[in-house]
Amino acid sequence: MKKLIVIVLLIDLIAFRVNAQDAAISSMFDKYADNEDLTKVTITSKMFDLFTEFEPEDPETKELTEAISKLKGLKILASDSIQNANQYYQEAASSIQSSNFEELMSVRDGKENMRFLIKENGGKISELLMLVGGNHKFVALDLYGEIDLKQISKLSRGMKINGMEYLENIDKQGKKKPAEH
Amino acid sequence: MVLEEFKNSVLPVKNKLYRFALRFLGNEDEAKDVVQEVLIKAWDRREEIQGYHSIEAWCMRLTKNLSLNKLKSGHYSRTMMLEEEDRYDSAQDSPYTSTETHDVLTNIQRLLGRLPEKQRLVLELRDIEGYAYQEISDILGIDLNQVKVNLFRARQTLKKQLISIDAYGLTNNR
Amino acid sequence: MDLQTIDELLEKYWNAETTPEEEATLRQYFSEHEVPRHLQGVAQLFRQYQADQHFKKLDAAFDDKVLKEISSRKSRFDWQPFLRIAAVLTLFLMAALLLKQSLLPPPETEQVKVVQAEDTYTDPRLAYEQTKQALLLVSSLMNEGTQHIEELEKFSEAQETIKSEK
Known part of the structure; x- marks a missing residue:
């Protein structure tokens, strides 16, 4: 009987490692599913499959499309106008402590905290979690699939953009079209 | 060991095992059961016994042990032994055993039966089954010298008895 | 003689x-x-x-009896490990199947519904756009972060220089 349980657990681990988002992250996102203050974005592998139908419109976005094509899923929890942004950030940070993410980078910039965490699988990054908190802003962004950090880092270099502007963008879009669950 | 090898190398020992068991138990059905048990055990442990110097000696030893266990375990043993004794004793009077040859054979069986157990076993393993001294020593778990001494004593006893039969028994009948 | x-x-x-x-x-x-x-x-x-x-011999019927017993044991002996492996494999398959069912999207007929329930967007173009934005966000923030690190490195390099100049 013990053997059976071990085997099932083993399958569990293997299966989740390869195919799915981290369980801790998954439950973190589920926890805020009904939270009206946060914008929720979920894009599943099914949707990513449909992306392959678009041709890259111009050469500039080619790299972007390439990066996207390797992804299997995306989840975002975000808001730029909440009072207790730091509390959300702390909660999110503690909920991933139990999972086997490795810290890639942690930045404390004045009132804002930022953490990048990754999960490696066979030398490749299989999941990237970004947490931003403070100053009424909270973002938890989870990418899974095959992630090439160098490629991602290159994406914004030529564009001279401020990352936080995009957050505002996401927020507006999210509110225009609230999550349908 | 595959079944074919077992059939060719182990199974043929069955008669020796059977007679050996019969010597302890004196009952054919019980002896048969013991032999069956021995052969099946030999099969179950075939990988282990394959490396043994003599599988036959191993089977014989097991036959002895199982037979002795059987003797110890049941009260049947004593009554069976007594029945056997009765049969030999009454043989002379039985109408079916009244021919001369059979009469003498039972006499010889009685002679053998009267030998001390160890002497009889050694003698029978040597003279009926044709085992070498060393093999007898292995089977019975006694040292070589013991084998020789017991064989010598058994044959000396037989010699005396047979000479007396020759001197009186048979000559009288003729 | x-x-x-x-x-x-x-x-x-x-x-x-x-x-x-x-x-x-x-x-x-x-x-x-x-x-x-x-x-x-x-x-x-x-x-x-x-x-x-x-x-004093045992007959062929005895042989048959023993051989029959032995071959029944033989098959038991040979099959046991295979049966065990088969049992484990079955478990494996069952577990894998259960997992697969829970992980993979359900059959075609319910697909549209499920996409609606799970995905924030039903229009792939919107979803694509969103993903693009998200990636750019990650990218720029990551670069901001590394910039900090680079600054730190420069700072410590400067310190090293000061130390060595002393």
């Missing part, structure tokens, strides 16, 4: 000095020859030995 040899062999026999070959010779002699009166008893002894060998 003359009687004198037999007598000599017999004497050796009684003293337990005969070899197995010599004993075989005696057995053969007594089974084949009429013997003089003084050897009648001895002859009976040797004939008894042979009779024991010939008549």
Whole structure:
């Protein structure tokens, strides 16, 4: 009987490692599913499959499309106008402590905290979690699939953009079209 | 060991095992059961016994042990032994055993039966089954010298008895 | 073989000095020859030995019984490990199947519904746009972060320089 349980657990681990988002992250996102203050974005592998139908419109976005094509899923929890942004950030940070993410980078910039965490699988990054908190802003962004950090880092270099502007963008879009669950 | 090898190398020992068991138990059905048990055990442990110097000696030893266990375990043993004794004793009077040859054979069986157990076993393993001294020593778990001494004593006893039969028994009948 | 040899062999026999070959010779002699009166008893002894060998035997029915028992054991013995492996494999498959069911999207008929329920966007273009934005966000924030690190490195490099200049 013990053997059976071990085997099932083993399958569990293997299966989740390869195919799915981290369980801790998954439950973190589920926890805020009904939270009206946060914008929720979920894009599943099914949707990513449909992306392959678009041709890259111009050469500039080619790299972007390439990066996207390797992804299997995306989840975002975000808001730029909440009072207790730091509390959300702390909660999110503690909920991933139990999972086997490795810290890639942690930045404390004045009132804002930022953490990048990754999960490696066979030398490749299989999941990237970004947490931003403070100053009424909270973002938890989870990418899974095959992630090439160098490629991602290159994406914004030529564009001279401020990352936080995009957050505002996401927020507006999210509110225009609230999550349908 | 595959079944074919077992059939060719182990199974043929069955008669020796059977007679050996019969010597302890004196009952054919019980002896048969013991032999069956021995052969099946030999099969179950075939990988282990394959490396043994003599599988036959191993089977014989097991036959002895199982037979002795059987003797110890049941009260049947004593009554069976007594029945056997009765049969030999009454043989002379039985109408079916009244021919001369059979009469003498039972006499010889009685002679053998009267030998001390160890002497009889050694003698029978040597003279009926044709085992070498060393093999007898292995089977019975006694040292070589013991084998020789017991064989010598058994044959000396037989010699005396047979000479007396020759001197009186048979000559009288003729 | 003359009687004198037999007598000599017999004497050796009684003293337990005969070899197995010599004993075989005696057995053969007594089974084949009429013997003089003084050897009648001895002859009976040797004939008894042979009779024991010939008549106390187990028949073919016994062989069948043993072989039948053995082959039933044989199959049990051989199949046990395979059965165990099969059981484990079945478990594996069952578990894998269950997981697969819970992980993979359900069959075609419910697909549209499920996409609606799970995905924030039903229009792939919107979803694509969103993903693009998200990636750019990650990218720019990551670069901001590394910039900090680079600044730190520069700072520590500067410190090193100051130290070494002292």
